Amino acid sequence: DAKTTQPPSMDCAEGRAANLPCNHSTISGNEYVYWYRQIHSQGPQYIIHGLKNNETNEMASLIITEDRKSSTLILPHATLRDTAVYYCIVDTGANSKLTFGKGITLSVRP
Amino acid sequence: NAGVTQTPKFQVLKTGQSMTLQCAQDMNHEYMSWYRQDPGMGLRLIHYSVGAGITDQGEVPNGYNVSRSTTEDFPLRLLSAAPSQTSVYFCASKIGKTQYFGPGTRLLVL
Numbered sequence: 001d002a003k004t005t006q007p008p009s010m011d012c013a014e015g016r017a018a019n020l021p022c023n024h025s026t027i028s029g030n031e032y033v034y035w036y037r038q039i040h041s042q043g044p045q046y047i048i049h050g051l052k053n054n055e056t057n058e059m060a061s062l063i064i065t066e067d068r069k070s071s072t073l074i075l076p077h078a079t080l081r082d083t084a085v086y087y088c089i090v091d092t093g094a095n096s097k098l099t100f101g102k103g104i105t106l107s108v109r110p
Numbered sequence: 111n112a113g114v115t116q117t118p119k120f121q122v123l124k125t126g127q128s129m130t131l132q133c134a135q136d137m138n139h140e141y142m143s144w145y146r147q148d149p150g151m152g153l154r155l156i157h158y159s160v161g162a163g164i165t166d167q168g169e170v171p172n173g174y175n176v177s178r179s180t181t182e183d184f185p186l187r188l189l190s191a192a193p194s195q196t197s198v199y200f201c202a203s204k205i206g207k208t209q210y211f212g213p214g215t216r217l218l219v220l
Contacts, residue, residue, distance in 0.1 A: 032207060043114075043200050043211030044153065087152065093207035097168065100145075100152030 003027065004088045004101055011107040018075040020104055022088030025069045031090045033064060034098070035073045039084040044100075047073065047086075049093075078108045112136050114212035116201050122218045123191040131186040131215050133201030141204035142184040143168070144176065146197040147214075153200060159184055191219045 005023040035047040061074040087103040145153040155168030159178040
């Protein structure tokens with residue numbers, strides 16, 4: 001069973017920030033929070049990951065609460081190309097066994 | 111780098127036929143995995159490998175065989191295809207805490 005809970009869908013306007021929430025209340029101390037996305041049945045694409053500090057890269061920012069029980073992926077300026085299913089995953093990263101849930105479908109509207 | 115490549119892109123099989131889905135990566139990654147994705151669902155792990163000569167089962171291994179004779183290649187074999195194996199198959203390789211996915215093979219078993 002997936003260790004994360006995500007709403008099934010959300011939308012946002014093009015050019016605005018998209019804030020995608022994720023709950024992981026049973027996360028262990030050695031587990032990271034990962035975000036991947038899947039655009040229209042393509043292979044999943046890595047976005048970002050973090051342990052307890054907030055992280056930022058060229059694609060997105062990851063905000064993790066202090067108790068690590070939830071996090072938010074932020075796409076600062078969403079474009080139509082960001083329309084995809086976004087998966088929040090918790091894992092130690094020690095092996096290849098990522099567990100994907102159903103993710104959240106983000107629809108970016110013009 | 112070509113990244114993770116998969117062949118074929120699409121295949122139709124009859125029940126009972128056998129085939130091999132090919133996966134190759136040119137990034138010298140030790141970890142490689144096979145996932146399947148059914149409509150409306152997340153990815154489920156079939157088999158994985160932590161290096162040449164080492165493989166292990168994932169969540170849904172029945173009906174599939176794998177081998178890892180080289181670092182680069184990780185083929186997935188269906189010995190006797192069944193309609194329940196109709197799915198999209200993704201291969202992935204991993205370095206550090208990041209997985210890189212191939213474009214997928216769409217398999218239809220009649």
